[in-house]
Amino acid sequence: MLHHADFGLNPIALQLGPLSIHWYGLMYMAAFVAFMLLARWRIRQGQAPGWSGEAVDDLLFYGALGVVLGGRLGQVLFYDPVYFFSHPLEIFAVWNGGMSFHGGFxxxxxxxxxxxxxxxxxxxxxxxxxxxxxxxxxxxxxxxNFINGELWGRVCDPDLPWGMVFRGAGDLPRHPSQLYQAGMEGLLLFFILWRFTSKPRPVRAASGLFLLGYGVFRWIGEYFREPDHGIFGQSYAVSMGQWLSLPMILLGVFFLFNAYRKEQS
Known part of the structure; x- marks a missing residue:
């Protein structure tokens, strides 16, 4: 059994006097840098006709606004409306974590x-x-999320070698579901989409595959993640994350089917 605290993980990466630099914020910065570098690589390889480095810079600015504003608004409305409406100033404390993927999307x-x-x-x-x-x-x-010790998993078998005790989640070992999701929604989905888009595809096909892939992987990941309190309450049957992922799965299938049907017609 592992203990999250034993890894010495601190949500604050660097303290400069009164200024705290959080790992959560650094992860967002890493995400934006990865987006920019990968986009420019595809442009140089001729896999993104009609795009330029300058266009990517502008696109990244719009995307960053959408991620931060939408992600925070989604967290407020989908998951913790009662808390945030009771503590309105906390809505702006994005450095403490709490960003809804579906809201950001x-x-x-x-x-x-x-x-x-x-x-x-x-x-x-x-x-x-x-x-x-x-x-x-x-x-x-x-x-x-993992560094912050948040969004931990459901209680697991004590004999699970990587079962982990998280501070604030009791004394029972839990699935490190943040790492499961990082592997599925991050690495595996990236590999699938990168390979898929390395060749010309019909319009909407890549978007449809993203919706389908993320929706399916998030649905699976929710079986290992402690269900969030959302607008539908806390359910162990169908979690809030699964409810929000279901439209993505259905739309992903529809867009893929429609994209290839139009190509053949």
């Missing part, structure tokens, strides 16, 4: 639609381009 969609409108690109041109670039950021975010 919706925020990014709005930002991408806005970016596409301003640059004369279609919504699908933008989302197909960013689909394989997002999973490394999801990986970094889950590592940030």
């Amino acid at each position: 919706l925020g990014v969609l709005v930002a991408m639609a806005w970016y596409g409108h301003k640059t004369g690109r279609s919504f699908w041109q933008v989302t197909d381009f960013i689909a394989p670039l997002v999973p490394p950021g999801l990986f970094a975010g889950r590592i940030g």
